[in-house]
Amino acid sequence: xxxxxxxxxxxxxxxxxxxxxxxxxxxxxxxxxxxxxxxxxxxxxxxxxxxxxxxxxxxxxxxxxxxxxxxxxxxxxxxxxxxxxxxxxxxxxxxxxxxxxxxxxxxxxxxxxxxxxxxxxxxxxxxxxxxxxxxxxxxxxxxxxxxxxxxxxxxxxxxxxxxxxxxxxxxxxxxxxxxxxxxxxxxxxxxxxxxxxxxxxxxxxxxxxxxxxxxxxxxxxxxxxxxxxxxxxxxxxxxxxxxxxxxxx
Ligand SMILES: NC(=O)c1ccc[n+]([C@@H]2O[C@H](COP(=O)([O-])OP(=O)(O)OC[C@H]3O[C@@H](n4cnc5c(N)ncnc54)[C@H](OP(=O)(O)O)[C@@H]3O)[C@@H](O)[C@H]2O)c1
Numbered sequence: 001x002x003x004x005x006x007x008x009x010x011x012x013x014x015x016x017x018x019x020x021x022x023x024x025x026x027x028x029x030x031x032x033x034x035x036x037x038x039x040x041x042x043x044x045x046x047x048x049x050x051x052x053x054x055x056x057x058x059x060x061x062x063x064x065x066x067x068x069x070x071x072x073x074x075x076x077x078x079x080x081x082x083x084x085x086x087x088x089x090x091x092x093x094x095x096x097x098x099x100x101x102x103x104x105x106x107x108x109x110x111x112x113x114x115x116x117x118x119x120x121x122x123x124x125x126x127x128x129x130x131x132x133x134x135x136x137x138x139x140x141x142x143x144x145x146x147x148x149x150x151x152x153x154x155x156x157x158x159x160x161x162x163x164x165x166x167x168x169x170x171x172x173x174x175x176x177x178x179x180x181x182x183x184x185x186x187x188x189x190x191x192x193x194x195x196x197x198x199x200x201x202x203x204x205x206x207x208x209x210x211x212x213x214x215x216x217x218x219x220x221x222x223x224x225x226x227x228x229x230x231x232x233x234x235x236x237x238x239x240x241x242x243x244x245x246x247x248x249x
Pocket of ligand 1: 011035065090092093186190
């Protein structure tokens with residue numbers, strides 16, 4: 001799974017799942033642009049980790065909900081690392097964990113529209129040069145909750161169902177241009193985004209999981225690497241749950 005000569009842009013890569021993806025792609029010789037919104041220090045640490053393992057990486061700031069910041073980020077990446085071969089759409093918006101009737105429309109809209117903007121803008125900024133070069137690979141990070149709702153996660157389930165639909169549509173439209181598009185759906189994975197969950201909830205999920213534990217960011221990164229590698233050259237439009245078997249489709 002050598003990605004030598006390829007450039008990857010990973011959105012939301014300063015922490016959690018995105019950071020693990022950036023490090024693993026770097027370890028497999030991709031030149032990596034590590035996107036962050038606020039955590040410059042953490043993004044710089046991810047870049048250092050990649051460089052310490054002999055790879056090449058840069059940190060690129062952009063709030064992915066801001067189209068003009070995204071365009072600048074893509075231009076910087078192309079200028080400093082070269083044309084983008086791999087785009088990982090990972091950055092998510094915060095999840096208001098509330099029963100539907102307690103949710104305000106503003107909270108719902110911020111989550112749903114914020115996250116969709118963060119997929120739409122980077123995809124539209126990167127795809128033209130992929131079409132021009134007749135190659136490219138996109139992975140969207142969804143969630144197991146896109147197909148199986150969880151109490152208090154209505155906004156999350158709504159936007160991740162949208163992400164699944166968008167990724168399938170891109171797979172259809174971009175396949176003729178030599179671009180593959182797939183979806184990875186993590187189960188519960190231990191990151192800053194889930195650290196607030198009660199211990200019993202994490203233990204309960206681990207118990208219900210055939211592989212007997214919850215996910216770690218590098219579990220998700222491994223599945224992404226598999227999909228972007230040439231070994232998956234005939235895989236597009238797929239939805240891959242990465243959950244230790246707690247979600248089977
Ligand atoms: N953890 C889970 O159990 C789980 C399960 C299913 C799906 N997912 C999905 O996996 C993805 C990553 O989640 P995570 O758990 O790794 O989250 P996390 O640990 O909270 O990390 C979030 C990352 O996204 C970045 N980010 C947030 N908003 C951004 C914005 N507007 N523009 C650019 N970057 C932004 C953050 O950057 P800063 O540090 O700069 O703020 C950070 O690098 C999300 O799409 C999430 O929905 C997670």
